[in-house]
Amino acid sequence: MKIAVDAMGGDYAPKEIVEGIELARDAYPDIEFLLFGLTDQIQKYLKDDTRIEVKQADEVIEMGDEPVKAVRTKKQSSMVLAATSVKEGQADAFFSAGNTGAILASGLFIIGRIKGIDRPGLATTLPVITKDDQKNFVMLDVGANADTKVLNMYQYALMGKYYASNVMKVNNPRVGLLNNGTEADKGDMDHRKVHDLLADDSDIHFIGNVESRELLNGAADVVVTDGFTGNAVLKSIEGTALSMLHLIKGSIMSGGMTSKLGAAMLKGTFGQIAKSMDYSQYGGAVLMGVKAPVVKTHGSSKAPTVKNTIGQIKQMIDSKMISDLNNYLNSHTDQLQEIKETIKNSK
Amino acid sequence: MKIAVDAMGGDYAPKEIVEGIELARDAYPDIEFLLFGLTDQIQKYLKDDTRIEVKQADEVIEMGDEPVKAVRTKKQSSMVLAATSVKEGQADAFFSAGNTGAILASGLFIIGRIKGIDRPGLATTLPVITKDDQKNFVMLDVGANADTKVLNMYQYALMGKYYASNVMKVNNPRVGLLNNGTEADKGDMDHRKVHDLLADDSDIHFIGNVESRELLNGAADVVVTDGFTGNAVLKSIEGTALSMLHLIKGSIMSGGMTSKLGAAMLKGTFGQIAKSMDYSQYGGAVLMGVKAPVVKTHGSSKAPTVKNTIGQIKQMIDSKMISDLNNYLNSHTDQLQEIKETIKNSK
Structure with missing residues (x-):
């Protein structure tokens, strides 16, 4: 499996993000990583690039940026590029410690909703x-x-x-x-x-x-x-x-x-x-209801928390949570339609 | 000033209520009390009836009673009689440690809203x-x-x-x-x-x-x-x-x-x-927005908390909080009407 990482999001990025990803890489031998961000800054902290591919992103979405606007205009940001790689099937999940609103907007507008949610x-x-x-x-x-x-x-x-x-x-x-x-x-x-x-x-x-x-x-x-x-x-x-x-x-x-x-x-x-x-x-x-795991840790997260969060994402992928939910939604379309009607009629 | 007390409300009623009222009576020489409840039970705990008048109430609103129904049907309950005494001007404030919903209903339906709230x-x-x-x-x-x-x-x-x-x-x-x-x-x-x-x-x-x-x-x-x-x-x-x-x-x-x-x-x-x-x-x-102080303590309150709460009620009466609020509402009717229009038009 492959996880797309916004290496520039969070108070201690990229240092703690990069170090956390190295911890996760060592702990989980079946995960590969795509790290998006300012390559020269990331390389300063990256000790060993085994199963870690660094991808240049020229822009960074800041904590104070207006979320939806930032996602729409900063097309070359580490966050938008990481989300886009998931959308295009180059990665299976998205991780960031950055601007919460922008992460939600990236999940919603770039990766997209599950049908039925x-x-x-x-x-x-x-x-x-x-x-x-x-x-x-x-x-x-x-x-x-x-x-x-x-x-x-x-x-x-x-x-x-x-x-x-x-x-x-x-x-x-x-x-x-x-x-x-x-x-x-x-x-x-x-x-x-x-x-x-x-x-x-x-x-x-x-x-x-x-x-x-x-x-x-x-x-x-x-x-x-x-x-x-x-x-x-x-x-x-x-x-x-x-x-x-x-x-x-x-x-x-x-x-x-x-x-x-x-x-x-x-x-x-x-x-x-x-x-x-x-x-x-x-x-x-976790942003639930989008087509791939979109997970956000606290902006102040350090390397061990980054590693734990990657473990959680692995669990989401291993357990096939999203496809199980998808299967349920697809096999219960009649029931779900009925619920929508009930809500509509009760107004 | 005179405070109407529901002596039967709360987990430790009437014992802790009566003892708390005696503490308050000793602490605040300008307060008189009307205690509503089962007279024989109250008398068991009342050591000194200085400035404390006990009034018989045949019924009790229980913690599990449906609030609005209880207030409407248990006309002879300690809570309803205490609230009624405030409505009729025999007391200046209402106190209970009983059923929260019933206290709200007593304040709203018996004592009544301030005009403008x-x-x-x-x-x-x-x-x-x-x-x-x-x-x-x-x-x-x-x-x-x-x-x-x-x-x-x-x-x-x-x-x-x-x-x-x-x-x-x-x-x-x-x-x-x-x-x-x-x-x-x-x-x-x-x-x-x-x-x-x-x-x-x-x-x-x-x-x-x-x-x-x-x-x-x-x-x-x-x-x-x-x-x-x-x-x-x-x-x-x-x-x-x-x-x-x-x-x-x-x-x-x-x-x-x-x-x-x-x-x-x-x-x-x-x-x-x-x-x-x-x-x-x-x-x-405190139930704010009714014509007299209506104050509720936790059902598990003991005597010292009852005493503190009476002190709070005294402060509400002494500071003329309700008449100050009333004066503001009465002298700003145009402004308040304008706000209602603004809300209506923004829908």
């Missing part, structure tokens, strides 16, 4: 903290779309199911709908309709509404949400975890000798907590 | 962790309405401003709109419209969009949000804080002797953290 959604894997038999869950959409409709959320459930089954290897994954209460009649009209659609679908193991308070307790394997709420919830979880670590650090530093000694004794514990909350270990955010 | 919203005070000059912020709506419209969010901004100014004593409070990015064009159509309305309003100190990641860092004094997102964000913050405390505890317990000794040395630190995250110290959730 109206709007791709962004999926993130988050840790489960209080359960021994569940390590993590996947949540989507976490921000690809600000205006999400009933049909989109129904399709997120389908896509999340395939991600959990194929990539996370969860047998018959429990799908929950993020809502403001667990009762079936909770939420606005759209969420109630999604609830009823999922409850009626025998192909989805729907466990009903879940509340954001219970996500890290493992309320579901797949959490379906509209992009606006999902984005707000993801950022709340991140913000609260960071604030609490800050609070602990601040209290220890102002707590005198005993407190500092105690902290030294708990160093292992704090390391474990930081590791549990560090969801980059589960890989990057 | 289309839908009341539920406001919660949350802690700011990483700033020395800001202790907390108020966020609304956190769940009174699942289907929030542009006009409602605009009115939440107004109400939040009065709460921050009068009750939290913040000078010229910074109002932010919770959105999925800080740029002005972020969010769905409704949030963009709210952004533009607030940006154009010279009576509101609008600082633009804020992201949920920055809330505990003190991004704003007043955070305006639709009830669906606000509810999800509030529950994410609670859930993440609880999960992290659980994680810390679990790591320490499984960490051997050194770890346990370290934890003992950090006991003060952990206490401080738990206190910082315990937002019950800031009082209860």
Whole structure:
């Protein structure tokens, strides 16, 4: 398999990207890489070009660029060229740590939607903290779309199911709908309709509404949400975890000798907590619903995270997740058409 | 001033409610109380009835009752009778630790909306962790309405401003709109419209969009949000804080002797953290936009939290928050009408 890499995206590009790709190359002998970017800069960090082909890209899409405009005008950017190589069949998947909006636009406009999916959604894997038999869950959409409709959320459930089954290897994954209460009649009209659609679908193991308070307790394997709420919830979880670590650090530093000694004794514990909350270990955010794996890691990612994310992409390719989803969509066109009619008639 | 108390609402009612009211009575010499509930049960815990009048209520609205139906049919319940006493002018404010939906319905249908407010919203005070000059912020709506419209969010901004100014004593409070990015064009159509309305309003100190990641860092004094997102964000913050405390505890317990000794040395630190995250110290959730203070504490509240919440209600009454808001609405009817037209025409 071959992965197209935007070597210029991210706060530490191209150095950490190149180093991460070398780690991944050493870990996964069946992967080849196409690295797009400023060749002279990439070559500075590339120690060994075994299974790594460097391709010159004259432009770079910056973090501050307006996403759609950047993808349309910077035709020679590392991101656009990497996405184009996937579209043209030279590579099987796309990876970047760059501008999130531009990655979404590259996936959507260059690589293209799967037939049967109206709007791709962004999926993130988050840790489960209080359960021994569940390590993590996947949540989507976490921000690809600000205006999400009933049909989109129904399709997120389908896509999340395939991600959990194929990539996370969860047998018959429990799908929950993020809502403001667990009762079936909770939420606005759209969420109630999604609830009823999922409850009626025998192909989805729907466990009903879940509340954001219970996500890290493992309320579901797949959490379906509209992009606006999902984005707000993801950022709340991140913000609260960071604030609490800050609070602990601040209290220890102002707590005198005993407190500092105690902290030294708990160093292992704090390391474990930081590791549990560090969801980059589960890989990057995946744009679900496009024709090839399009995966984005955090802009501040360093080489080990880049390597983990490549492992996640390999899992997506090995498990044939996208073709399984495709097969399902193709063999259920009648059922999916019926669902569209139901939604239309319920308006 | 006189406060009507639903003595039967909450997990530890009437014991902790009665004990909390006695604490508040001792702390605030200018408050009298009307306690509604099963008289014989209340009398068991009431040690001194100075400034506390007990009123018999034959029924109790349970946590599992369907809210609107319960308020309509249980006319002799402690909650309905307490709310009715406020409506009839026998008391100045309403307090309960009971069924949230029923408290909202009691506020809305019995005590009634302020003229000029289309839908009341539920406001919660949350802690700011990483700033020395800001202790907390108020966020609304956190769940009174699942289907929030542009006009409602605009009115939440107004109400939040009065709460921050009068009750939290913040000078010229910074109002932010919770959105999925800080740029002005972020969010769905409704949030963009709210952004533009607030940006154009010279009576509101609008600082633009804020992201949920920055809330505990003190991004704003007043955070305006639709009830669906606000509810999800509030529950994410609670859930993440609880999960992290659980994680810390679990790591320490499984960490051997050194770890346990370290934890003992950090006991003060952990206490401080738990206190910082315990937002019950800031009082209860306030239903903003009704004719009198309607305040709800957590169902699991004990006597000290009940006392704190009464202090918060006293602050609302002392600061004349509701009449200040009323005066503003009455003296700006033309401006408010114009805003309604703008929203209507932008559809």
